[in-house]
Amino acid sequence: MRAAFKEWAIVVDALGRGEQILILRKGGISEGASGFAVERPSFLLFPTLFHQQRQSVVGHAQRRYDQIVSTLPSEDRLRIEFFAEVIEWHELISPEAARALRGQHIWRDEVIAERFDWGRSKNIYALALRVFRLAAPADLAMLPSYGGCKSWVELEEEISTTNAQPVLAAPLLEEKIREFRQAIGTAPRLSAEPS
Numbered sequence: 082m083r084a085a086f087k088e089w090a091i092v093v094d095a096l097g098r099g100e101q102i103l104i105l106r107k108g109g110i111s112e113g114a115s116g117f118a119v120e121r122p123s124f125l126l127f128p129t130l131f132h133q134q135r136q137s138v139v140g141h142a143q144r145r146y147d148q149i150v151s152t153l154p155s156e157d158r159l160r161i162e163f164f165a166e167v168i169e170w171h172e173l174i175s176p177e178a179a180r181a182l183r184g185q186h187i188w189r190d191e192v193i194a195e196r197f198d199w200g201r202s203k204n205i206y207a208l209a210l211r212v213f214r215l216a217a218p219a220d221l222a223m224l225p226s227y228g229g230c231k232s233w234v235e236l237e238e239e240i241s242t243t244n245a246q247p248v249l250a251a252p253l254l255e256e257k258i259r260e261f262r263q264a265i266g267t268a269p270r271l272s273a274e275p276s
Contacts, residue, residue: 082123082124082125082239083126083236083238083239084121084125084234084235084236085124085125085161085181085233085234085236086104086125086126086230086232086233086251087127087142087231087233087234088126088128088129088245089137090128090129090130090149090153091126091134091135091142091145091146091149092134092186092187092188093126093148093163094145095142095145095186095187095246096126096163096248097212099212099249099253101185102168102185102254102257102261103178103182103207103208103272104207104208104210105186105188105194105196105205105206106206107197107204107205107206120233121233122166122167122190123165123166123167124218125161125165125236126161126162126163126165126212127146127159127165127227128153128159128160128161129159130153134146135147135150137189138149138188138189138192139188141187144151145191145216153202156223157209157222157223158220158222158223159227160218160220161215161221161236161240162215162219163212163213163248164212164215164240164245165211165212165213166210166213167209167210167212168209168211168258169208170206170207170208171206171207171265172204172205173204173205173207173265174204176193176194179197180193182240182264182265183202185264189271207261208231209258210251211247211249212248213242213244213245213246213247213248213253214248215240215241215245215248216241216245217239218264219240221236221238224237
């Protein structure tokens with residue numbers, strides 16, 4: 082697999098520990114007028130070191146960030162430990178819809194509100210994922226082509242997903258999916274197909 086999705090390191094940590102199954106995404110500046118799209122049904126999780134991420138997450142996630150920050154690779158290195166499969170995704174067209182997901186993710190309400198307000202479209206996307214831990218982490222050089230404000234990156238080298246293990250057992254994952262669907266008030270309507 083070479084396709085990778087950029088997300089804050091603390092969020093990748095929460096996904097990798099099974100604390101959450103959600104990614105909330107507005108889309109990067111580099112994604113242009115068409116905005117964010119779920120381009121792949123599965124992808125590697127590319128942890129980013131955005132400097133404000135500690136202040137942008139809830140209290141227990143700030144404490145977790147303080148625990149792991151010294152273990153994160155330097156800015157010229159990249160460590161890939163997880164990949165994800167998209168279970169379903171939904172466009173959220175109101176801040177109230179996003180607030181209904183409170184407790185299922187680590188972002189602060191203010192950060193989500195800012196994402197709604199940013200740009201022309203007043204929406205964000207919620208992706209429910211099944212996350213897998215790679216059999217061995219991949220330590221890579223951080224290349225200039227990986228930089229920039231964009232969601233999707235094509236890695237220069239293939240990363241093996243053979244023998245990767247799900248971070249959540251099926252019953253726990255199903256419970257989190259039920260909570261997600263109840264919160265957004267819809268049945269599954271979009272499959273894990275690229276749009």
